[in-house]
């Protein structure tokens with residue numbers, strides 16, 4: 001098959017002004033950390049150090065929480081919803097205006113392809129702020145009682161796979177509902193959150209309403225343990241989610257957890273195969289597979305397995321891996337050396353347990369963190385690659401014969417975040433979706449997101465919902 005060559009089409013980096021050092025954003029200003037510590041953030045595609053970013057300790061977190069409390073009591077809590085909405089609409093518009101800058105910065109700090117940060121992350125980030133801005137003066141109509149009240153100060157901890165989008169999922173509903181926030185971005189991807197802090201200044205958001213404390217796990221732990229936090233929202237691994245649940249247990253703090261996943265993408269024998277192949281590719285290779293709701297387990301009906309896999313492999317040979325800033329790139333860099341190591345180790349375990357590994361011929365850049373798109377066939381349900389979240393561009397393929405077997409295998413996981421169904425029959429979509437223990441079920445599509453639609457998990461994927469009217473519930477007391 002002919003694979004067309006493309007000329008390089010790099011997006012310019014010059015639009016972004018990366019500072020050599022960043023402080024913490026507390027009470028509307030950038031300040032040096034009391035800790036005196038900092039940490040480097042690198043471009044995972046080149047290993048170039050982008051900046052030194054402050055590492056907040058418990059005393060810095062305390063300053064941020066105090067600022068958030070003051071802002072909540074004096075300004076943001078008492079403010080009319082229609083006035084809060086004006087600030088949120090203003091932030092949303094500035095995000096749109098500066099979206100190219102934000103997209104380039106996201107791609108260089110995270111490694112994701114510019115076509116995703118530009119066409120998926122940033123439009124969704126703006127849409128989240130617009131959507132929740134619309135709710136700020138209509139909380140009485142959210143179905144949460146006639147006069148729902150904000151909770152107070154929210155402590156929010158987010159991961160590195162969608163740095164700015166996860167920030168939007170956390171901050172937009174919290175602010176719309178009248179809470180103030182202290183947010184900790186992930187240690188490998190702090191830069192867009194710090195640019196967002198500048199956007200808060202540009203929007204004249206009252207000081208202390210949004211505070212950004214950068215740092216690693218210890219900073220996050222100090223935030224969730226702080227006694228003056230009313231609400232904890234966490235997105236990240238199930239393991240850290242468990243620790244946070246233990247910290248919060250027995251306190252008055254409200255908690256929502258968005259954790260890992262191991263989604264089944266189920267293809268029935270009557271599915272439109274070419275469309276399904278696109279959905280499978282999008283399901284597992286979007287964002288290098290660093291997606292909690294990735295379709296990482298492909299369940300394909302046995303009678304069409306060979307044909308589907310042929311078409312899938314052919315499609316995978318056309319995926320372009322490389323420079324995240326090139327507009328033709330489909331798969332960018334793995335976010336960190338540690339994540340690359342985890343993907344390598346689980347893939348090696350797949351081979352050792354007897355599954356067959358396949359990747360298209362693919363030249364990887366010499367520097368940076370890279371992993372070729374990979375497919376495992378001959379996977380059984382007991383294999384680690386069928387059970388554990390790999391969080392990389394690795395697809396495990398299993399087969400089934402009957403719809404009942406598909407459902408049984410799909411639900412045979414400790415997780416329950418998402419699932420996909422590919423079939424021509426509407427009645428089958430409804431019947432199967434009803435039986436899947438997953439928070440989101442996509443039919444004849446995958447990885448579709450919308451701010452109006454709730455998102456969240458069953459079982460070890462966490463509890464609580466983000467997005468939509470449901471997302472307000474986590475930030476309001478009836």
Ligand code: NAD
Pocket residue numbers: 157158159160161162184185186187215216217218219220221222224235236237238240241243244257258259260261291292293389391417457461462
């Ligand atoms: P992680 O749990 O290691 O880190 C997430 C965040 O928690 C980071 O900001 C980290 O600094 C912080 N943290 C680490 N230890 C902490 C502690 N003891 N107390 C408080 N905070 C702490 O996860 P990760 O590797 O950064 O992210 C990948 C995971 O996130 C995957 O498992 C993925 O499925 C999950 N995820 C889930 C969703 C969802 O919506 N359900 C979305 C994105 C990612």
